[in-house]
Amino acid sequence: MADVDIRNLSKDYGAARVLHGVDLSIADGEFVALVGPSGCGKSTTLRMVAGLESVSDGTIAIGGAVVNEVEPADRGIAMVFQSYALYPHMSVAGNMGYALKVAGRPRDEIRTRVAEAARILDLEALLDRRPADLSGGQRQRVAMGRAIVRRPKVFLFDEPLSNLDAKLRTQMRTEIKRIHRQVGATTVYVTHDQVEAMTLADRIVIMRDGRLEQVGTPEDVFDRPASAFVAAFIGSPPMNLAAGRLEAGGVRLDGGATVPLNLPARGLADAVGRRVLFGLRPNDIAPEGHGMDAAEPWEIEATVSAAEPLGGETLVFFPMGEGGDWIGRMLKPRALRLGETIVLRFDLARAHVFDAETGARLGGATHEDRTINQGGRP
């Protein structure tokens, strides 16, 4: 096992810079997820760690040794691809043992190590089959088996569950988590699915436009997002955001009410007059008696513009400020009429305030905030 240390990592394609001096330290045995929208540079970063993309600037060290010029096979890494990249003409055992075969390892050793990986992944009955004869989930497990057989220091996953249906994805998430616990290898996992990142990772790295937006534990990025971008990206449904201006008594939303906030207690006393984005997660908005224990309650009368019953709960859409509908949750669902007026309770203790211009978090600073737009280290 080994740690991964990325310093000032940049990537240029011709004149275009797609990765801007990324710094990231991943501890030995840690599971780190890189998330972000398409084109944010997460896969490029992973491929550079793998050695499949050259490094334009900066260094990548694995286990203390800089590997910028080291061949992918000699970096001590193994990668699971989105498409699985299984060799179609080889059996499952052939796929899993290929790295050892080309390395000239003895047949007995190959057989033992393949059998060991097959046991971990419950693939023993499938070793003679071809990839075409396997289901999506089985192929995924073979791809992981191929990685495990190499006994790498670092596992790299490039959106490995994207091709699976929702049910299988949930199963495989559990499987990946189990294997990580069992094998204990350092893992870098790229995904655009924030649920995967939240459920699997010890730490989440949120990327945007080739820069690190925030690095933190799942709780950090959910409860203390470093920017409006992170707030909107993490969470499903995403955080409600509305533009407004800070006033002495709170946030005056554009075209709407003033939300009472204790600015000095939030360290925002000096920010009065500043344009801001006021944010609150749907979890923190509910009618009274719907199981939300608000530490700093504030109630409004809201007009229901839409409702999405999800079975155990109903998402309630209502207009707020000028930025469109906000979402709240009814944990004890009942039938709602469009246009019906209901009283919703906000837990303002969990409210977030971001600078309207830069998107950076204001007040209640977290230790991760300094990573915003600096590619800074956690």
Added chain:
Amino acid sequence: MAATIRRRHGTGFDLVMIAPALALFGLFIVWPAVQALVTSLHAEPTRGGGFVGVANYRDMASDPVFWIAMKNNVLFILCNLVFQVGVGTVFAALIDQGIRRGSTVIRTIIFAPLVIAPVAIGVIWAMLLEPNFGLVRQTFNATGLPFPRQGLLGNPDLAFASIVAVGAWNYIGFMMTIMLAAMQGIPRDLYEAARLDGSSPLQTFWNITLPGVRGALILCALIVVVGSFKTFELVYVLTRGGPGNTTQVLGTYIVEAAFQLFRPNYAAGMSVVVLVVAILFGSLQVWSGRRA
């Protein structure tokens, strides 16, 4: 859509639709083949033209030139498999994996000879290889290298190799294009996975690329086998089977037998042999295509 039309019009409609193609196929392929078979079972016109059964085929078995031609055909197939399919595959792999700049130009240059008719190719190379004033002779002379007095095509030891070389020049581009198209259908991440697995370029070519293009490889091989067995134009224009039958193939020997030796029925018999072999390999091609 197709099912709806069939339901509406029935099998009769299907027959009407394929009738023109069937008529042309029957007229220009099946009828001449039957004619050739019937002709081959009769004596030469100069000997009365009566029914002689398989006598022409018995003659073939004892005709040394027929066996030279047959041997040359087989040799031609083997050489073309190596130099057209083999080299074409290697070129395709180089362009697919190794050459980053100018691959389109290289592909165009290699493919260009294919758009020229084989007869024209033969004429061009006959001029280039002309023993007295040809460009190749002049180049050898200018560089002081030895050149056979009777030229490459007039030398019994070099004529066959020269024809193979010209054939390769003509068809490598075609084989390369088919193989390249197949190689470009192999997902790139298989190569990346192989790189991560520590596979060398040669191991990757052998273990990933070749199995990935197996279908195209079989197709190319069958095209070469059938094409080489039927070969005629190139050999006829370059050497006419000479010198001394050293480059004789069945195609040229059939023409020689029919129009120079005036043995059309014997030539028809050899045509039937070529036809049967071509049908066998053609069936193999269709069968392997269905399997793929």
